[in-house]
Amino acid sequence: xxxxxxxxxxxxxxxxxxxxxxxxxxxxxxxxxxxxxxxxxxxxxxxxxxxxxxxxxxxxxxxxxxxxxxxxxxxxxxxxxxxxxxxxxxxxxxxxxxxxxxxxxxxxxxxxxxxxxxxxxxxxxxxxxxxxxxxxxxxxxxxxxxxxxxxxxxxxxxxxxxxxxxxxxxxxxxxxxxxxxxxxxxxxxxxxxxxxxxxxxxxxxxxxxxxxxxxxxxxxxxxxxxxxxxxxxxxxxxxxxxxxxxxxxxxxxxxxxxxxxxxxxxxxxxxxxxxxxxxxxxxxxxxxxxxxxxxxxxxxxxxxxxxxxxxxxxxxxxxxxxxxxxxxxxxxxxxxxxxxxxxxxxxxxxxxxxxxxxxx
Numbered sequence: 001x002x003x004x005x006x007x008x009x010x011x012x013x014x015x016x017x018x019x020x021x022x023x024x025x026x027x028x029x030x031x032x033x034x035x036x037x038x039x040x041x042x043x044x045x046x047x048x049x050x051x052x053x054x055x056x057x058x059x060x061x062x063x064x065x066x067x068x069x070x071x072x073x074x075x076x077x078x079x080x081x082x083x084x085x086x087x088x089x090x091x092x093x094x095x096x097x098x099x100x101x102x103x104x105x106x107x108x109x110x111x112x113x114x115x116x117x118x119x120x121x122x123x124x125x126x127x128x129x130x131x132x133x134x135x136x137x138x139x140x141x142x143x144x145x146x147x148x149x150x151x152x153x154x155x156x157x158x159x160x161x162x163x164x165x166x167x168x169x170x171x172x173x174x175x176x177x178x179x180x181x182x183x184x185x186x187x188x189x190x191x192x193x194x195x196x197x198x199x200x201x202x203x204x205x206x207x208x209x210x211x212x213x214x215x216x217x218x219x220x221x222x223x224x225x226x227x228x229x230x231x232x233x234x235x236x237x238x239x240x241x242x243x244x245x246x247x248x249x250x251x252x253x254x255x256x257x258x259x260x261x262x263x264x265x266x267x268x269x270x271x272x273x274x275x276x277x278x279x280x281x282x283x284x285x286x287x288x289x290x291x292x293x294x295x296x297x298x299x300x301x302x303x304x305x306x307x308x309x310x311x312x313x314x315x316x317x318x319x320x321x322x323x324x325x326x327x328x329x330x331x332x333x334x335x336x337x338x339x340x341x342x343x344x345x346x347x348x349x350x351x352x353x354x355x356x357x358x359x360x
Contacts, residue, residue: 004253006342132166190238295334
């Protein structure tokens with residue numbers, strides 16, 4: 001891993017809205033917390049989804065007014081599994097009637113064959129997560145669906161979850177995707193908090209582990225796969241193996257006062273200035289909670305949690321403060337790694353000024 005003192009994007013990136021449609025999922029992965037999936041939650045109604053989209057439009061406009069190069073907006077549906085919601089394609093079609101929005105889909109890839117027509121017609125990009133714990137028939141369907149998406153020409157990436165107990169199978173899937181010329185991203189399982197390393201009893205009484213421990217050999221295979229030559233010293237939790245951008249963004253890091261391309265960085269940014277709110281918005285449809293970012297949940301007052309609720313979204317819009325940066329309150333970063341941030345304020349301010357017209 002590379003130690004940096006700042007990160008910036010090589011190319012301008014649009015705002016990414018990650019929209020969790022609900023907890024309902026046809027999987028039950030042991031590394032996915034009970035708070036993020038189940039098979040019982042009610043599906044969100046179309047009227048509520050339309051209201052949420054109205055909020056998203058107003059929220060994005062508040063930021064775009066101050067961006068030097070405002071772009072289209074990427075709305076990425078997540079879950080749970082978003083495609084199991086019977087209203088899913090209705091809200092997708094509704095959004096596509098509005099200009100300036102691209103539709104992304106983060107999915108386990110088990111959608112039925114009939115959905116491919118809608119995918120080709122309405123979806124701009126798909127991230128499929130491959131999970132080793134699924135039934136073999138489902139895993140076979142996931143790879144077949146990936147091949148169909150590739151044939152359509154839609155942007156596609158497969159995130160291969162590196163389950164430490166099924167590591168050889170995960171490696172075989174990576175090799176298969178490489179032979180098929182499908183973009184893939186090997187992902188260490190390590191989004192759990194440090195306090196939950198190893199097995200723990202979740203809130204639903206089920207034993208889970210949201211951060212896997214990897215052998216030296218497994219770590220070295222991963223590092224080699226992402227283009228880094230490094231030797232592992234000991235077995236290590238996924239929280240410490242490192243994080244690369246799972247969305248394929250091109251990053252530059254400030255290393256010894258020199259900017260250089262980086263892939264895998266040490267993801268400890270506590271106390272750093274961060275622009276995550278300029279590039280991300282997360283909607284939790286089931287609870288109504290709204291966050292700057294799904295995993296870090298950092299707020300501008302230095303705390304962690306939602307910035308408000310959809311039930312009173314006017315208050316969120318009225319309280320947006322684009323003149324203040326986020327100071328990272330977390331011990332480590334998850335998938336917010338790929339946004340501009342810096343340890344030093346003067347370095348951060350220079351990047352800030354290339355993105356926004358607002359003075360800090």
